[in-house]
Structures are given as C-alpha cells and as structure tokens.
Amino acid sequence: MPENPDSRIPRIGAFVLETLTTGMYTNPLDTLREYVQNSFDAIRDAERDNLLSSGAGRIEISVDKEARNLTLRDNGTGIPVDDVHSRLVSIGMSSKSIQTDAGFRGIGRLAGIAYCKKLVFNTQANGETDTSSVTFDCDELRQAMSPRMKHVKELSDVIGSHATVTTEKTRKKDHFLEVRMEGINEAGQPFLEWKQINTYLCQAAPVGLDTQSFQHAGTIHQWLKDHNISVPMVSITISAGSLSGYQVYKPYLKLTYTTIQEKHKIHVKGIRFFPEDADPHSPFWGWYADTNCPGTFGDDTVGGFRLRKANIGIGMADRMTEIFAEAAESYARFNKYFMGEIHIQDPNVIPNARRDGFEDSSEWAAIRKSLIEFAHERSREAYQLSQARNLDIDRLVGAAEREREAAEKKTLTGLASKEEKGKVLEKIDRQIGKLEAAKRADRKDDERKEIDRAQRELQKTRHAVESETTFAAQNLNPSLDKKQRKIISEIIGILYHVLDEGPFGKARDAILAKYQIPDKEDER
Amino acid sequence: MRNILLVEPDYRSKFPPLGLLKIATYHKGRGDSVSFVRGKDELLRSLHWHRIYVASLFTWELPRTVKTIKYYASSVASPEHIIVGGVGATLLPDYIRKNASCSVIEGPLDKRGLLGANSPPIAEMVPDYGILDTVEYDYQPRDAYFLRITKGCIRSCKFCAVPKLESEFGYLTQVEKQVKGVNRLYGERQNLVVLDNNILAIDGIEERIADIRKMGFECGAKRNGRGRYVDFNQGLDARLISEKPDLARHLASICLSPVRLAFDFASAKMEKSYRKAIELLAGQGFHEFTNYMLFNFNDSPKDFYHRLFVNADLNRNLGVRISGFPMRFVPMSSVKRGFVSDKWRWRYLRGIQCVLLATHGLVSPNPDFIRAAFGDNYEEFLEILSMPDRYIIHREHHRNDGARSWTRSFRKLSDSGKAEFLDALEVLNRSRNKPTDIAAQPRRYKSLFEHYYPDGRVFRE
Numbered sequence: 001m002p003e004n005p006d007s008r009i010p011r012i013g014a015f016v017l018e019t020l021t022t023g024m025y026t027n028p029l030d031t032l033r034e035y036v037q038n039s040f041d042a043i044r045d046a047e048r049d050n051l052l053s054s055g056a057g058r059i060e061i062s063v064d065k066e067a068r069n070l071t072l073r074d075n076g077t078g079i080p081v082d083d084v085h086s087r088l089v090s091i092g093m094s095s096k097s098i099q100t101d102a103g104f105r106g107i108g109r110l111a112g113i114a115y116c117k118k119l120v121f122n123t124q125a126n127g128e129t130d131t132s133s134v135t136f137d138c139d140e141l142r143q144a145m146s147p148r149m150k151h152v153k154e155l156s157d158v159i160g161s162h163a164t165v166t167t168e169k170t171r172k173k174d175h176f177l178e179v180r181m182e183g184i185n186e187a188g189q190p191f192l193e194w195k196q197i198n199t200y201l202c203q204a205a206p207v208g209l210d211t212q213s214f215q216h217a218g219t220i221h222q223w224l225k226d227h228n229i230s231v232p233m234v235s236i237t238i239s240a241g242s243l244s245g246y247q248v249y250k251p252y253l254k255l256t257y258t259t260i261q262e263k264h265k266i267h268v269k270g271i272r273f274f275p276e277d278a279d280p281h282s283p284f285w286g287w288y289a290d291t292n293c294p295g296t297f298g299d300d301t302v303g304g305f306r307l308r309k310a311n312i313g314i315g316m317a318d319r320m321t322e323i324f325a326e327a328a329e330s331y332a333r334f335n336k337y338f339m340g341e342i343h344i345q346d347p348n349v350i351p352n353a354r355r356d357g358f359e360d361s362s363e364w365a366a367i368r369k370s371l372i373e374f375a376h377e378r379s380r381e382a383y384q385l386s387q388a389r390n391l392d393i394d395r396l397v398g399a400a401e402r403e404r405e406a407a408e409k410k411t412l413t414g415l416a417s418k419e420e421k422g423k424v425l426e427k428i429d430r431q432i433g434k435l436e437a438a439k440r441a442d443r444k445d446d447e448r449k450e451i452d453r454a455q456r457e458l459q460k461t462r463h464a465v466e467s468e469t470t471f472a473a474q475n476l477n478p479s480l481d482k483k484q485r486k487i488i489s490e491i492i493g494i495l496y497h498v499l500d501e502g503p504f505g506k507a508r509d510a511i512l513a514k515y516q517i518p519d520k521e522d523e524r
Numbered sequence: 525m526r527n528i529l530l531v532e533p534d535y536r537s538k539f540p541p542l543g544l545l546k547i548a549t550y551h552k553g554r555g556d557s558v559s560f561v562r563g564k565d566e567l568l569r570s571l572h573w574h575r576i577y578v579a580s581l582f583t584w585e586l587p588r589t590v591k592t593i594k595y596y597a598s599s600v601a602s603p604e605h606i607i608v609g610g611v612g613a614t615l616l617p618d619y620i621r622k623n624a625s626c627s628v629i630e631g632p633l634d635k636r637g638l639l640g641a642n643s644p645p646i647a648e649m650v651p652d653y654g655i656l657d658t659v660e661y662d663y664q665p666r667d668a669y670f671l672r673i674t675k676g677c678i679r680s681c682k683f684c685a686v687p688k689l690e691s692e693f694g695y696l697t698q699v700e701k702q703v704k705g706v707n708r709l710y711g712e713r714q715n716l717v718v719l720d721n722n723i724l725a726i727d728g729i730e731e732r733i734a735d736i737r738k739m740g741f742e743c744g745a746k747r748n749g750r751g752r753y754v755d756f757n758q759g760l761d762a763r764l765i766s767e768k769p770d771l772a773r774h775l776a777s778i779c780l781s782p783v784r785l786a787f788d789f790a791s792a793k794m795e796k797s798y799r800k801a802i803e804l805l806a807g808q809g810f811h812e813f814t815n816y817m818l819f820n821f822n823d824s825p826k827d828f829y830h831r832l833f834v835n836a837d838l839n840r841n842l843g844v845r846i847s848g849f850p851m852r853f854v855p856m857s858s859v860k861r862g863f864v865s866d867k868w869r870w871r872y873l874r875g876i877q878c879v880l881l882a883t884h885g886l887v888s889p890n891p892d893f894i895r896a897a898f899g900d901n902y903e904e905f906l907e908i909l910s911m912p913d914r915y916i917i918h919r920e921h922h923r924n925d926g927a928r929s930w931t932r933s934f935r936k937l938s939d940s941g942k943a944e945f946l947d948a949l950e951v952l953n954r955s956r957n958k959p960t961d962i963a964a965q966p967r968r969y970k971s972l973f974e975h976y977y978p979d980g981r982v983f984r985e
Contacts, residue, residue, distance in 0.1 A: 194567075195567050195570060195571075198571065210572070212526055212574050213572060213574060213601045235525070237557060241658060242559055242560065242561045242565065242568060242658045242659060243559050243568065243571075243658075244557065244558065244559050244560075244655070244658055245557035245558075245559075246527055246557055246559060246571065247525050247526075247527050247557050249572075253572055253601065254601070
C-alpha cells in the first residue's frame with residue numbers, strides 16, 4: 001500500500017470494487033436486474049409523489065446488436081442535479097430504504113463496468129431544467145481495479161479519475177433515468193441477445209402475469225383482491241432489430257405443458273393458494289398450479305416454486321429446490337414438478353447482496369420452517385401421484401384383483417378373528433387408495449374404465465368383508481361342544497398371531513378340514 | 525397491452541404490405557406492442573405472441589404462405605390467434621383453411637368489428653410506415669405516399685381478381701385526409717403512388733385529380749429541389765380516356781409519370797381505344813408510358829406479337845416511349861404458376877420469360893430492341909421462343925456456338941414435327957426422371973434435344 005497520509009482514515013484498495021461488482025453476480029444479466037430494480041424503485045417513488053399514475057411506469061430496454069449497445073430507460077423520478085454525484089458516483093451511499101425499496105445498496109449500478117467500454121447514466125429530475133450525465137470509462141476502471149495491478153490505488157481516487165459528470169440545459173420537461181452500456185464486450189454478449197434478456201427478465205423482473213394468455217391469471221388476481229394483497233408491478237419492454245417494444249410478462253402462459261422428456265402432458269387444472277387465509281400482513285403468500293404432477297416441467301422458465309420479494313425473483317427456482325431438499329433429500333427433484341410463486345411480504349426479510357437468497361433472520365427462519373413443511377406436503381403428493389402413475393395398468397389392476405380374491409377366499413373359509421378382519425380391510429383400502437391415485441394421474445380412457453371397474457369390485461368385496469360377523473371357529477362342526485369350539489377358535493387365533501400368512505393358512509385349513517362343516521362349494 | 529407480430533411471408537413483393545401497416549396503426553392505437561417480420565424468424569418464433577397476422581398476396585404463393593402460418597403456429601396460445609388475410613386469402617380461403625389451422629379473414633378490412641369487438645374499419649387507417657424500418661427488405665418506392673381513393677372497378681374482366689376482391693365500385697377516402705395523416709405521423713413524402721383499380725371511372729374524377737394537384741403534385745412539381753411524381757400504379761383505363769378526351773388534359777395538370785395503360789386483349793375496338801388514348805396523352809406532352817400486357821389468357825402468341833408492334837408503331841409515329849410490361853395469366857384458383865392456356869405452349873411462355881430476363885420484365889420502347897429480342901416477323905418470334913433457354917438469354921454469346929446448328933435442325937422440321945417436338949419439351953420439363961426420359965425420345969429429335977440437355981444432362985442456367 002502507498003503511504004497513508006492520515007493513518008486514522010482506513011483506505012480502500014480499488015480491487016475491492018471488482019469484488020463488489022463483477023465478483024458479486026453469477027450471471028452477467030444479474031446486472032440488468034440491478035438496473036431494473038433501481039428503475040422500479042424510481043418509478044414507485046414517482047407514483048408515491050404523484051408524478052406518475054399507478055401503472056404508468058415504463059422501463060424500456062433497447063439493444064443495438066451491431067453497435068453493441070444496450071440502453072435501459074425509465075420514467076421514474078430521475079435524479080436531481082445536486083444529488084447526481086452522491087447517488088451515481090459514490091458507492092454504497094444509496095439513500096434507499098430497506099423497507100420500501102427493492103434495491104437499496106447502491107452498488108449494483110456499477111456492475112455494468114465489467115461488460116462494456118463506457119457506462120453512461122443520463123438523468124433529469126422532475127421540475128429541473130438540466131439533464132445530468134455520468135460516464136464511467138470502464139476499460140480504465142477495469143484495469144485500475146484488477147488485483148494484478150502492481151501499485152494498488154485508492155478506490156475513491158480511481159473512481160474519481162475515471163468518472164465524468166456533465167450537465168446540460170434542456171427545455172424539455174421530463175423525468176427519467178437512462179443507463180447506457182456502450183461497446184459491450186465478449187463477456188457481455190448476453191446483453192445483446194434479446195431472447196436471453198427476455199428469458200431472464202420474465203423470471204426475475206417485477207412484471208405482471210399475462211392475463212390475455214394465462215387463463216388462470218384472473219383467478220390469482222381475484223384471490224389477491226379478495227385478500228387485499230397488492231403486488232407491485234412495472235411495464236418492461238424490449239426493442240431490438242425486428243422486435244419493437246415487446247412487453248415482458250411472467251412466463252406462465254399455458255394450460256398444458258410437457259415434462260422434460262416430453263413423455264407426459266402436464267395439465268394445469270386450477271390454482272391453489274397458501275396459506276389460504278393470507279392477508280397483507282402474512283409473512284408470505286403463494287400460488288401454485290393444480291396439476292396431474294407427472295414430472296419435471298420441460299419449460300425451464302416456469303418449473304419450480306419461485307421466491308419473490310417485492311415481486312422481484314430471488315434465486316430463480318434454486319432456493320425452493322433447497323427447501324424441498326431440506327424436507328427430505330430425495331424430495332429436491334419435486335420442486336420442479338410444480339409451477340408457482342411464493343411472495344415474501346415480511347418487511348424484515350431482506351434479500352442478500354447477490355439477491356439470490358435472504359439474509360439470515362428469525363423472520364426468514366420462521367418462513368423457511370413453514371416452507372419446508374409445505375414442501376414436504378407437496379412432495380408426498382407428487383410422490384403418491386407418481387407411484388400410481390408409474391404402475392403398469394395390468395400390474396395395478398392385477399394387484400387389486402389378487403387382493404380381492406384373497407379377501408373373498410377368506411370370507412369363504414372364514415376370517416380367523418376381528419383382528420384379521422381389520423387387517424384384510426386395511427389391505428383392501430390400500431389398494432383402493434392406489435387405484436384412486438392412479439385415476440388422478442394421466443390415464444387413457446380405457447385404462448380409466450378398467451381402474452373404475454376394479455375399484456367397484458374391490459368396494460363390493462370390502463363391503464362383504466365389513467359385514468362379515470361370523471369367524472372361522474363359528475362354522476365348526478355342531479357335533480363339537482361349546483368348550484371344544486372355543487378352544488379350536490382360540491388355537492386358530494394363536495396360530496394367526498405366531499405364524500406367517502402361508503403356514504397359518506395351511507394350518508387353519510388343516511384344522512378346519514377336520515372340524516368344520518363341509519364347505520358349500522364342495523357340495524356341487 | 526398485447527404483443528402483436530405481423531408477418532409478410534418472404535415472397536417477392538414490391539410494395540409494403542399496406543394491410544399489415546394499417547393493422548399496426550390499429551394495434552399501436554390500443555397500446556399494444558407491434559413487431560414486423562418478413563418470412564420465418566427463429567427467435568421471434570420462440571416468443572409468445574397474443575396475435576400473429578399473416579399477409580397473403582398471389583394465389584401461387586399460398587403454399588409458402590401456409591408454410592409460414594404453420595411455422596408460427598406454436599407461438600400463439602391457440603390457432604385462432606393466427607389471423608390470415610389479404611388477396612390470396614380472399615381468393616382461396618378454403619385452401620388455407622384446409623392446409624393450416626388459423627383464422628382467415630376474407631375481403632377488405634372495411635367494416636367495424638373485424639379484428640375484435642368494435643374494432644374500427646382498418647382500411648381507413650393511416651398505414652404505420654414506421655414498422656418497415658425494422659426489416660432489411662427494400663420496399664419500393666421508399667419515399668412515397670400510398671393511397672387508395674376508390675375501391676372496386678366498373679369492369680368485370682374474367683381474368684381479373686378485382687370483382688371478387690372488391691365487388692362494389694365507389695369512393696373511399698379523401699386524398700387530403702390521407703396525405704395529411706401520413707404527414708402528421710411520419711412526415712412528408714416525395715412521391716405519390718395511387719393503387720386504385722380504375723380511378724378514372726369515378727364520378728367527379730376531375731376534382732380528385734385537382735385534390736392531388738393541391739397536395740403539391742402539380743405538373744413539374746418539385747420538393748427539396750427534386751422532381752415529384754404521381755404514379756397510378758395499377759394503370760389507367762384507356763377506353764375511358766378515349767371516350768372523354770378531356771381527361772388527358774386533366775391528367776396533364778399533375779406530375780403523372782409514367783402513364784400506365786393496360787392493353788390486355790387485342791380486339792379491334794380495344795386497339796382503337798388504346799391507340800387513341802396514347803395519342804391524346806402524347807398530345808398533352810406525355811412521353812413515358814408503361815403498358816400492361818396480359819398474355820396466356822384468351823389471347824394467342826400472335827395477338828401478343830401484334831400488340832408488341834402496335835407499341836413499336838406508336839413509339840415511332842408519336843415519338844413516345846412505351847415500355848411493355850407483359851403479365852402472364854395464372855387462374856385465380858391455381859396455387860401454382862405453371863398454367864398454360866390452350867392457345868399457348870409451355871415452351872413459348874418459357875421463351876418469353878427468357879427474353880424478359882435481361883430487362884427485368886420490361887419490353888424496351890426501342891423498336892430495334894423489340895425486333896432483335898422478339899424477331900422480325902411472327903415466324904421468327906416463335907422460333908426464338910422455341911430455342912433453349914441459354915440461347916435466348918445469351919443470344920450474342922451463342923450466336924455462332926450452337927444456336928446456328930439448332931436453327932438449322934429446327935427449320936428442317938415440318939409444322940406438325942415442330943408441334944410434336946415442343947410438346948415433348950413440355951413433357952420433359954415436368955419429368956421427374958429426366959435422364960431416362962431424355963434417352964427415350966424419338967431418334968429424329970435426338971440432335972435437337974442435345975441443345976436443351978447436352979449429353980442427356982439436366983442443364984441449369
């Protein structure tokens with residue numbers, strides 16, 4: 001380190017900036033999310049100040065692939081000339097409130113440095129007659145903050161010498177902030193691919209549901225209205241080449257999806273909510289699609305529960321996959337059997353700096369606990385459905401038939417005791433349960449009929465078993481006296497307890513053959 | 525707010541798809557986002573669209589149109605959100621319905637409610653020229669107003685689609701309103717293209733011409749130092765001009781260029797009207813003409829040749845320049861271009877195409893060109909059309925190399941021999957197994973076939 005003139009002020013090396021910006025995010029497009037978040041906050045401020053009517057906020061992204069530029073512009077409050085330096089040049093001095101704003105750390109704004117030659121912010125605040133412009137020379141900055149630099153420079157010196165602030169008079173009344181990434185480099189290629197931008201933003205940005213295409217969007221909106229919950233939203237459009245002003249929506253669109261291997265169709269039958277009695281003060285609320293749950297969603301943008309805070313995606317589907325894994329390791333895969341969102345409302349639950357999870361807190365821990373339980377329930381549901389579905393129809397119906405035959409045989413030869421009767425009923429019920437589940441899964445019509453038939457017959461047998469009140473010992477030869485009959489009955493009961501099913505059947509049959517009145521069937 | 529995609533299939537089209545441009549205006553007015561693309565685009569297909577509109581034009585491009593519809597089928601929630609309209613869809617709606625699932629709108633978008641409850645009449649909207657900037661395709665002319673002042677036509681020519689597309693003739697929208705609408709939204713344009721079918725037939729045509737004049741298109745008009753022009757692109761009815769000579773004077777009051785007239789059939793009456801119209805217009809100082817010449821309908825090659833020389837005659841006698849613009853007839857029910865009427869032969873139609881190849885479809889007004897290209901007399905005309913493609917296209921190059929020996933052999937054939945030979949060429953052209961079928965031809969034509977398919981090879985220019 002160079003000599004410090006005032007040893008009481010800790011000095012910060014420029015390479016720290018790299019850790020705070022590029023080192024922070026895993027996906028280059030996370031930078032775009034930072035800009036969207038900033039714009040989103042500015043728009044919500046503008047709405048609070050009545051500069052914009054609710055819903056009039058716009059974020060317009062345009063990409064010029066040939067010139068390798070990306071521009072993002074919002075019609076939020078803009079930044080007053082006097083604040084430009086503290087808000088656009090200083091680092092981490094953001095005036096944002098953790099409670100009301102989605103982005104608040106004032107760091108993300110510089111993340112673009114890694115991906116372009118020049119990073120330019122243009123802005124005008126409402127009521128002002130100047131537009132301000134801050135230009136960061138990214139090539140120089142990157143070099144100065146490289147950990148490979150032999151002479152470490154002070155962070156504020158570096159930024160001070162590579163950022164230019166200018167103001168210009170304007171006659172136009174406006175309020176806006178525009179971010180321009182000029183001369184986007186190889187690492188920033190995703191910023192030039194509008195398809196990737198759309199795929200990213202539709203999952204991460206605070207946009208609305210596509211009510212025109214997603215038939216269940218109305219159900220969700222109605223539920224929110226009934227529960228007095230509001231979800232903040234902003235309009236984002238993308239323009240690039242032939243694409244002009246394409247409106248970004250959340251990716252939920254269809255009533256039918258396919259599983260990842262395209263083997264099964266996933267049918268969205270309705271929407272479920274949890275907790276069902278949520279209100280604006282609940283720590284969280286969520287919705288998810290009621291489906292036949294046949295497997296992992298093939299569409300990567302919709303599969304899995306997604307956490308959102310202030311309607312901004314936190315960690316895509318990964319956080320909930322972890323929560324499912326916590327319910328049980330083997331349940332991790334079930335997250336992507338579902339499609340839904342979990343909106344965190346608790347103001348004390350705060351996204352971490354990378355915005356791919358939440359800071360540890362007792363509030364977050366409590367929510368986590370509820371979510372693990374929820375994941376547990378969903379996994380069991382998915383598991384049952386998948387068990388039932390994976391069974392081959394012949395095996396499924398075959399097992400039910402075998403259970404039915406065994407039960408019928410027992411009613412014929414006589415149940416050993418009340419206890420055995422209970423066991424038989426239990427077995428029948430289990431089979432009926434499997435058939436029920438199999439019907440909920442996707443089945444062809446003829447298969448469904450076959451399952452229905454097996455289920456009806458099993459029900460009939462169940463009824464017969466249930467109404468059976470005479471047990472094996474009661475059919476014993478009337479020549480035996482009451483005491484003898486009691487002893488034989490007890491012996492059969494004891495054998496039932498100590499022997500396995502096979503040997504027991506054999507022993508019972510042998511005893512009955514000797515002491516029972518001849519079977520009706522044998523008379524034929 | 526909805527995401528709307530407009531698609532023009534990637535067939536060759538000169539003018540911008542005005543229907544789509546008007547639909548763009550309608551949707552933008554609703555606050556929707558509108559993107560425009562020509563043909564298939566993989567990235568745009570990968571997005572979800574609330575509606576996709578597909579244009580259609582010529583019936584022979586319907587197979588390509590259907591492919592385009594199917595290509596985008598997965599990009600909408602359900603097939604009825606792909607909406608297909610335009611000329612082709614109006615002429616053969618069932619072909620589209622049978623081959624693709626989509627909504628087909630027949631006829632013009634001139635009524636309320638066609639694009640959704642209470643949608644206004646789209647036909648009256650100002651086209652959104654802005655969307656053309658997002659595609660690379662070069663529509664011509666770039667700097668022009670496109671106008672429709674009237675709809676329909678007073679005639680009912682059997683070869684023409686207009687009676688089926690717009691059954692009633694009548695006045696549409698004021699010139700001033702349309703021009704000012706474009707000025708307000710997209711700024712002033714240099715030239716004016718009027719796409720009417722038969723504008724001269726409208727009552728009070730003199731006032732309509734005056735309307736155009738008042739918008740800055742008087743004779744000799746200039747804007748930014750460059751001359752402006754008005755183009756009645758679909759042609760003027762020569763019969764109406766010959767009946768009402770005053771029309772020529774009115775037309776001369778605007779910067780009309782070129783004058784387009786049709787000469788679609790060579791009846792004596794039509795020829796008389798046509799000649800008179802040209803004379804009247806030439807008398808008003810018009811010099812440049814384009815002549816639409818339908819062929820392969822009820823006409824014969826002889827009629828066609830005759831019409832060529834009517835023009836050569838007029839050029840010489842009146843000192844004007846009439847460029848011929850031959851237009852090959854295809855029945856409105858056909859989705860292929862290959863129709864051959866019973867008075868024509870496949871080889872002759874092909875020959876005309878080859879002659880026109882060098883001049884982008886135009887017959888030059890130069891009498892020497894006409895003679896050189898189409899022959900000194902009718903027999904020579906037919907002989908030129910019968911030649912192998914490359915002998916016609918590269919006439920000079922092959923003059924001494926092949927063409928002479930071809931001519932010698934061809935002239936040796938009797939009339940019936942020539943007919944048989946030309947029939948054989950047509951069959952061969954359609955053959956899917958050319959080498960075998962070439963080998964199976966009668967020996968007496970062997971040496972001639974050698975010119976079309978050297979060494980039995982399938983020769984491609």
